[in-house]
Amino acid sequence: MSYEYATVSGVKEEGRGVRTLWFQWERKVEPGQFVMVWVPGLGEIPLSLSSTDHTKSITIKSFGPVSEAITRMSPGDRIYLRGPYGRPFTRPTGQYLLIGGGSGMASLRPMVGPRAHAIISARSKDDLIFRDAFQPGRVHVTTDDGSEGFKGNTVDFLRTFDLSGFTEIYVCGPERMMFSVYRELRSRQVNARVEFSLERLMKCGIGLCDSCSIGGYQLCRDGPVFSIDELDRMEEFGRSRLVESGRRITL
Amino acid sequence: MSYEYATVSGVKEEGRGVRTLWFQWERKVEPGQFVMVWVPGLGEIPLSLSSTDHTKSITIKSFGPVSEAITRMSPGDRIYLRGPYGRPFTRPTGQYLLIGGGSGMASLRPMVGPRAHAIISARSKDDLIFRDAFQPGRVHVTTDDGSEGFKGNTVDFLRTFDLSGFTEIYVCGPERMMFSVYRELRSRQVNARVEFSLERLMKCGIGLCDSCSIGGYQLCRDGPVFSIDELDRMEEFGRSRLVESGRRITL
């Protein structure tokens, strides 16, 4: 069986080192699901779909060789991919809030809609992505260096933010950020359904290799989206994870 | 993958050494199709279905070890089988004639209906089967020894038989008999659609081993039912066939 492939139809610079690539791919994908993208000869990495309509997209930040090669793709190039994989976000039922840190906004992007509100955090102004996708006044920005919006991290902002109007809260970002958001939400009385899209090293994407596991669950199959109640039972969340060899490190 | 199996629900003696075994088997089968019946430890042989309704049956004559073991089965025994295989008879459109020789009547049995007529041939009275399935006057019997009906073989009888009222003629019996029926029909002006159910050694039943082939066609897949026009193009029909080793013998 060969990989499926799609041809890149458009590319957009979203922020520092972050690009969106559009392509046609005849698969039904739900927001929160991901694909494994293969760069022949180089490697394969998991990427969320930042657009799940008929035209699909990935939004990618260059970290290492594979992600870099993908950001360098141009229209006409082939993307080899398999998927979609994983359990998607549940659908919102009222006014809902997206909390995104860094390139974590990529997986939240398909959740943008008329009833969406957002807190977008980044190190600096140039790292902010997708803030223009929201209606003015519904998006709150925080930067570590204060170059735009609130100066400080997500949780600093969240502490003073009223959550009572939301029926759902969706969170995606670096694990340290998600862990502090988790603790903040647990310390408050929150009635919304809260879901986190986690990240772990992924080698297989299909529930065999165990490299993405957390608390006995495979992120690639049982996640990457988990409810806050599920996180309660995961001793590893925010505390430790396995590196490439399987060695456990503390976060 | 294991064999399917069915449990024998009834057994009936049809004639000398010929028995019908009934069983429930949840497969759709068309008249003319066959199954491969496996007797574990002994062997596997092709058998036509003599009844293709919800309750299925096979009608079998004991020739060698496998067929003998099958005739010895009793209610409650398991029949291991695979199939159904092969191309069935086409459906009749008017008054039609069945020409059956010996246990060849087994595959014609499911074709019996209100518009069916038959010529049934056998060596002797005791070898005749299924003559009671037809309305009186619509069935003609021939025996080699004259112990019942017309004395002589099928073709001797056929020569004087008016075929003009039939829209279809279906033939099954020993190849020598079918070959003479074929020549007789070709020598006359016959407007009916004529189909023959052939017999050859079968090892695989699924078009791989070549032991059942005739004129480049696999009896198990492309047959066992062939139209008279298809037989015209088969140099082997009535002339030669391969034995177990693949050696060609003349008939």
Place this chain on the structure above:
Amino acid sequence: MFADLSTEVAGLRLENPLMLASGILDENGYSMLRVLRSGASAAVTKSIGEEERNGYRPPVVHPLQSGMLNAIGLANPGIEEYGHEIEIARRAGKPIIGSIFAPDEAGFSRLAERMQSFGVSAIELNLSCPHVKGVGSEVGSDPVLVKRVVQAVKSVSSVPVFAKLSPNVTDLVEIARAASDADGLVLINTVRAMAVDIRARRPVLSNGFGGLSGPSIKPVGIRCVYEVRKAMDIPIVGVGGISGFEDVVEYIMVGSDAVQIGTALWRNGPGIFSSILCELEKFMEEEGYRGIGEMKGVALQ
């Protein structure tokens, strides 16, 4: 009538015949714990060596029409780091079997001793990984080396020792005989195989070739168990392509005492253990088997 699913293999008592195979959901202790709690009677750890290894870079697995290709490359944290994962997995209160790999008998012995100190109930010698040079099947296809490794590990072990063999050999029975000092054999590891992406024009695995597992190799595994069982009397754990109760029964009928399941977790997740157990019990009741022992080897006559 009730069917008793418990079994015993080389002195290891198992509540049912289904174990987790090495290398699948057993890098992280919490995963093994979950698999055990989902019904597996024991878990074999992923194969652990003396030093930390990252394995090959992805793609390391590739799903095929009726099987799975993998070349993980024996990624493992090294024996010292792995003790913690076993500790987590042991919370299930079921046997953990430590799988180890090394290039020679000295390495195997050191690993076996350390594994025992972590409290494993048995040792599995991986003599059969088809895609890493110098270990695995390069060791496992040399009868002299196999004999030395098995004897060395046996001499330092107080728990049962299993030798996991490769089907990628001309004469499996010869290797099985060489391994006969083990308490049991595990048959089979993956079949050396490969796939190419015809549009990318490249092998799909970063390592080029890898090992084939899943339904495609079940008939090979059945043949291997049958062949060895006919030749010698030694406990056997059957593995390769099991995805339903029929496969379990088939392995037992050619003489396996227990089985392992790996690739089938792909489509079915850890829930596969309880669903197979349920159907296995039903089958045994229907066919009149009161225990696993009554099915064992019935197809060998």
Place this chain on the structure above:
Amino acid sequence: MFADLSTEVAGLRLENPLMLASGILDENGYSMLRVLRSGASAAVTKSIGEEERNGYRPPVVHPLQSGMLNAIGLANPGIEEYGHEIEIARRAGKPIIGSIFAPDEAGFSRLAERMQSFGVSAIELNLSCPHVKGVGSEVGSDPVLVKRVVQAVKSVSSVPVFAKLSPNVTDLVEIARAASDADGLVLINTVRAMAVDIRARRPVLSNGFGGLSGPSIKPVGIRCVYEVRKAMDIPIVGVGGISGFEDVVEYIMVGSDAVQIGTALWRNGPGIFSSILCELEKFMEEEGYRGIGEMKGVALQ
């Protein structure tokens, strides 16, 4: 742009790369004739020995989830009787390749001479049947015997000689090197395998074990061609599990000059040749290949 499907392997010119594999629809000359007229570029005969053999009693094949198990048992009418079938098949005007088996080089040489007298375009040495004692893979797993057989047949042959090898060996490259005096290699024969019927409690094949073919073994065949192609420069015919144009391309990309198709005739009949050819041509045009040679070995870098 039009794609040219013709190819050449060891001096044998073929109108396309798809041949009929040995043992499938090639007992009866009329069947070969039909397969050739359905688009196959050449037909390999079933393996013929010196004496008539009935083979095993049915069941001799057993369809599996994603493959086929068979133990026909080298049924054949004996070389003298088979000439007539070749005569019929030759009416197609395409190459017929005579497959032969024997226990030693003297038998192989006699058979090769007789085959040539029937007008075959090449000889294929079956050194790889996995289920008949004394011939087949028992010959084909002994490098010394392989070398002797190949040299003996070469010395009496004026047509190309192919050696068909088994994947059931520890070191295929060693055997391939031993066979390197042949004009080409055919890789692979079936994989030794077995299946048991769990209700009948018996092996399904009358012979017990047999050979696995079909999609299940394609990744093994691809690996074998790749492995041998990396090690040596010799024409290779790829076979094992081909059922669509993708499989053909995959075999060519790892270095096959042509391929053979067997089991796929099961579901698709001889019509499979023309349908694969049609899709192969389309693929080549889409991907910009003008001829088979341009695809050959592109995955080897």
